Amino acid sequence: MSEQQKQPNIINCFQQYKQGIQNAFKILEEVDFEMPEEEVKQKVQKQIEDQKQPIEPKFISQADVKRALENFDKLICQLQLVTPLYSDPKYLNFESNDRTKRQTQMKHQQMWDQIKLQQKDRFARFQDQExxxxxxxxxxxxxxxxxxxxxxxxxxxxxxxxxxxxxxxxxxxxxxxxxxxxxxxxxxxxxxxxxxxxxxxxxxxxxxxxxxxxxxxxxxxxxxxxxxxxxxxxxxxxxxxxxxxxxxxxxxxxxxxxxxxxxxxxxxxxxxxxxxxxxxxxxxxxxxxxxxxxxxxxxxxxxxxxxxxxxxxxxxxxxxxxxxxxxxxxxxxxxxxxxxxxxxxxxxxxxxxxxxxxxxxxxxxxxxxxxxxxxxxxxxxxxxxxxxxxxxxxxxxxxxxxxxxxxxxxxxxxxxxxxxxxxxxxIDQDLFKEFLSQKNSISVNSEQQRSMLLDFYMNPQQNYYEQ
Missing domain, CATH: 3.40.395.10 (Adenoviral Proteinase; Chain A)
Structure with a gap:
């Protein structure tokens, strides 16, 4: 195998990250809603009457969370919730058995809350403690x-x-x-x-x-x-x-x-x-x-x-x-x-x-x-x-x-x-040149090069703030 073949293929890495996004959220399509909406209302009302804190119905299990977190490292910049790619059906598809829009929204929020809770350290990782x-x-x-x-x-x-x-x-x-x-x-x-x-x-x-x-x-x-x-x-x-x-x-x-x-x-x-x-x-x-x-x-x-x-x-x-x-x-x-x-x-x-x-x-x-x-x-x-x-x-x-x-x-x-x-x-210009060579794009025009530079730039492996 040549040295060039041994070098990391950034394009493949990028595609793997995208696949990670799909895998992380595919689990949400498999979630079953075990509690009808009317039963939820009755339970919440009873808790209020008992002066207890109402418990929001859970649409995700710990197994769901675990599977999502296993893919979390592959998510690019939390694409699952925070970027315009949220609107792209390639990344999110919740058309299966959702009974109401609210249930879909609750699934999103509950999964996101669990990820934030279990990834608390990462949220502040790059904050100067002082x-x-x-x-x-x-x-x-x-x-x-x-x-x-x-x-x-x-x-x-x-x-x-x-x-x-x-x-x-x-x-x-x-x-x-x-x-x-x-x-x-x-x-x-x-x-x-x-x-x-x-x-x-x-x-x-x-x-x-x-x-x-x-x-x-x-x-x-x-x-x-x-x-x-x-x-x-x-x-x-x-x-x-x-x-x-x-x-x-x-x-x-x-x-x-x-x-x-x-x-x-x-x-x-x-x-x-x-x-x-x-x-x-x-x-x-x-x-x-x-x-x-x-x-x-x-x-x-x-x-x-x-x-x-x-x-x-x-x-x-x-x-x-x-x-x-x-x-x-x-x-x-x-x-x-x-x-x-x-x-x-x-x-x-x-x-x-x-x-x-x-x-x-x-x-x-x-x-x-x-x-x-x-x-x-x-x-x-x-x-x-x-x-x-x-x-x-x-x-x-x-x-x-x-x-x-x-x-x-x-x-x-x-x-x-x-x-x-x-x-x-x-941006490391040598790595970007390697990126271009792996794309076999020696003769690309300026607009194509700009597009590839943006792809390279958004790859978290090339973010030197993290190093």
């Missing part, structure tokens, strides 16, 4: 009646985002950041960290917008290229959100869409390069290296609809130049635990708006896809700490001093990492 302790120590400065009201203007309206004690506790690892924290911080970036010139060109949507525009439970039932159903879904959804935004978004240059998938956050940015959305570009930033083209399509439809309403046009989306605007997934810093996607979303937004040209320059070239130095990993590792300090000081010291302290702390972290290459995500 940082974690610093975050938790701040709890002593919090009172249970904590409340902060962040006020800002949206068009002619005054709006308020209220943060309470339970929201601040979401900043403690290994919790996921909730909508309250995400929405507060995105608007804090927009109205407190941007200068007036950039703020006038920027609009950041709240987390509920894309959720309403692209209902995930409906989107996951649509095939990738089923444009007719995607269009019908958009028409229905648009009616729910068309009056949400009071500002004229056709005058904005940067539109930031936070995307809330099941247990995962990502960010889509639309950059309008001229007076028309047809001269736009979309970049999709996901800390697991995933992109969902159906989401991108619906965002394009939204841009098209805004443009038509502005100029009172009835041009069909399929005939619009906006349909052809490019969408790019750039290579940006990746997360390595299972809970920091919200922190990555916020740092993507803040780092992008600190220097938009870094992400938006040269991304069409083979080299331009590399945006791994968007921020150092220490900055995102300390994101929870920075935000918790900020929220405490907003109440204790007032907005002006809290803002000064926040900017100073963040800048000190960035400056301390400038000369440390190990602080930045990277």
């Amino acid at each position: 940082i974690v302790e610093s975050i938790l120590e701040l709890d002593s400065q919090l009172k249970e009646d904590y409340e902060y009201n962040f006020q800002f203007s949206s068009g002619s309206q005054k709006k308020t985002i209220q943060i309470k004690y339970h929201d601040v506790l979401k900043l403690n690892p290994p919790n996921y950041l909730n909508d309250g924290i995400i929405n507060f911080y995105l608007k804090f970036i927009e109205f407190e960290l941007l200068d007036e010139s950039l703020r006038s060109k920027t609009y950041i949507f709240n987390t509920y917008f894309v959720e309403k525009l692209c209902p995930f439970d409906k989107l996951q039932t649509i095939q990738q290229n089923d444009n007719h159903r995607i269009n019908e879904l958009f028409k229905q959804s648009y009616e729910h959100i068309k009056r949400w935004v009071k500002e004229d978004l056709t005058e904005k240059e940067y539109l930031l869409f936070p995307i809330n998938l099941p247990e995962h956050w990502s960010l889509l940015i639309a950059h309008k390069q001229s007076k028309s959305f047809q001269d736009s570009v979309i970049i999709y930033l996901d800390s697991f290296g995933i992109i969902d083209q159906k989401l991108v399509t619906i965002i394009k439809m939204y841009l098209h609809k805004m443009q038509c309403d502005k100029i009172q046009s009835d041009v069909n989306y399929n005939d619009s130049p906006i349909k052809q605007i490019p969408a790019y997934q750039l290579l940006v810093p990746r997360q390595v635990n299972y809970v920091d996607c919200g922190a990555f979303l916020l740092e993507y937004a803040e780092s992008f708006l600190s220097n938009p040209n870094y992400l938006l320059s040269d991304f069409e070239s083979p080299e331009g896809i590399y945006k791994l130095k968007l921020f150092p990993r220490t900055l995102v590792n300390k994101k929870r700490l920075l935000m918790k300090q900020l929220l405490i000081e907003l109440v204790e010291l007032g907005k002006e001093q809290a803002l000064v302290n926040y900017k100073q702390r963040r800048q000190e972290i960035i400056e301390s990492c400038y000369t440390n290459e190990d602080e930045y995500d990277k």
